[in-house]
Amino acid sequence: MHEAPWLTVLGLGEDGLDGLPPASRQVLERAKIIMGPPRHLSLTPDTAAQKVEWPVPFADGxxxxxxxxxxxxxxxxxxxPFWFGAGSVIARNFEAGEWTALPGQSTFSLAAARLGxxxxxxxxxxxxxxxxTRLRPDLAPGVRAILLLRDGKAVAELATYLTETGFADTCLHVMEALGGPRERSRSVSLTEALLGGFDHPVCVGLEVAGEGRAFPKASGKPDEIFETxxxxTKRPVRALTLSALAPQRGEHLWDIGGGTGSISIEWLMCDPTLxxxxxxxxxxxxxxxxxxxxTLGQDRLNVVHGTAPGSLGGLTLPDVVFIGGGLSNELMEWLHAALPEVTRLVANAVTLESEALLAQWQNKLGGELLRIELAQASALGPRRGWKSAFPVVQWSVTL
Structure with a gap:
């Protein structure tokens, strides 16, 4: 570990040096190297320091x-830098004693102040x-959101996306170069956003309105939102399964036998750290x-085309495992031998053979067996009766 930080992550506003406190100015004056995107470098004064443009993609820097x-x-x-910025990436890649940070005023704070x-x-x-699509789970009438966008062209792309998802009455508050001499704010409709020209850097305040479908926040999202x-795993069983999986912040799930992906997608919807x-x-x-x-805004899901347990060996170890398909004694033996003892496991079975296997492993490892039997009212001649679905046996255990 180094005795003193050699690296400073400095938050810079659109007003450049005018908005910097004395301590930040001194750091810039002492720097031998200043690294950042071209727009930020252009806001700094001419000094003896070497100026280095941060490349694209970001990881290459x-x-x-x-x-x-x-x-x-x-x-x-x-x-x-620690609110959707470079700070967290640098903190992950350098030791704590190597770097320090001098944050500036966030774009979100400036935008909220302009909008009230x-x-x-x-x-x-x-x-x-x-x-x-990251917006999709949160789109609902009455929602307010502030977005940082890639560039001015992304405003029209946003308007198109909101129209396609049924929220065409949304009002957009487009704010350019907040905090600097080029600052400009406009409130526009989606149609006006498609026609207008906007300059980078840009952020947008959304007041969501329209007839689009809002997703419920509870587990057990409507089956219709999934292509299948x-x-x-149908909605009521999925809700019970998510309850048994009991996601906690920062955990990683293996969804074995993904099918439509509804379980892992709903898992991710529970919290952004999952x-x-x-x-x-x-x-x-x-x-x-x-x-x-x-489509549902969970692009961070890792999809593996393969069989279990054959494809599991090189994967990041999970905190929780769900088995929705492909249950076998071979798979259970592999999981039991390979996973840490604190790993939680939930398995659903429909066939008699799978039920028998779960009963054997429950007898061996303990845990809870739950039989889920559901019926829906449906037409029965001129009247109605109950139509039963196949029962599901669910085993929950901590290895």
Missing amino acids: LPILTGFRGRPTVVLASGD WPLESTLTFGLHAAPL DGQI TATTIEPRADRAERIRRNAD
């Missing part, structure tokens, strides 16, 4: 930055390097899972 180790270096970032919106009840999204060939890998042996279903995840 980390080896360059590592090469400056030990020399006074400043990395320029927008506003608060309370940040504690306003959703915030960093979509400058993420797809617009019929191989799907991660998941789904394993599906059929190529067409693996592709369908990918489409569902992308």
Whole structure:
């Protein structure tokens, strides 16, 4: 570990040096290397420091930055580097004693101040390097959100996406170069957003309105939001399964026998810190899972086309495992031998053979067996009766 930080992550606003406190100015003056995107570098004064443009993609800049180790270096970032910024990436890749941070005023704070919106009840999204579909789970009439976008053209793309999802009455508050001499704010309709020209950097405040479908926040999302060939854990059973999986912040799920991907996708919807890998042996279903995840804003789902346990060996170990298909004694033996003892496991079975296997393993490892029997009212001649679904046996255990 180094005695003193050689690296400073400095939050810079659109007003450049005018908005910097004295301590941040001194750091810039002492720097031997200043690294950042071209727009930020243009806001800094001419000094003896070497100016280095951060390349695209962002990850390519980390080896360059590592090469400056030990020399006074400043990395320029927008506003608060730890709110959808470069700060967290640098913190993950360098030791704690190597770097320090001097955050500036975040774009979200400036936008909320312009709009008069309370940040504690306003959703915030960093979509400058993420797809617009990340919005989908949260789109509902009355929602307010502030978005960071890639560039001016992304405003029209946002308007198109909101129209396609049924929220065409949404009002967009487009704010350009907040905090600087070029600052400009406009409130526009989606039609006006499609026609207008907007300059980078840009953020948008959304007041969502329209007839689009809002997703419930509870587990057990409607079956209709998933593209499926019929191989799907139906909504009531899915709700019970998510309850048994009991996601906690930061956990990783293995969804074995993904089918439609509904379990792992709903898992990810529970919290942005959750991660998941789904394993599906059929190529067409693996592709369908990918489409569902992308459409529903869960593009971070890792989809593996393969069989279990054969495809499990090289994967990041899970905190929780769900088996929705492909249950076998071979799979259970592998999981029992390979996974840490604290791993939680939930398995659903429909066939008699799978039920028998779960009963054997429950007798061996303990845990809870639950039999789920559901029936729906349906037509029975001129009247109605109950139509039963196949019962599902669910085993929950901590290995």
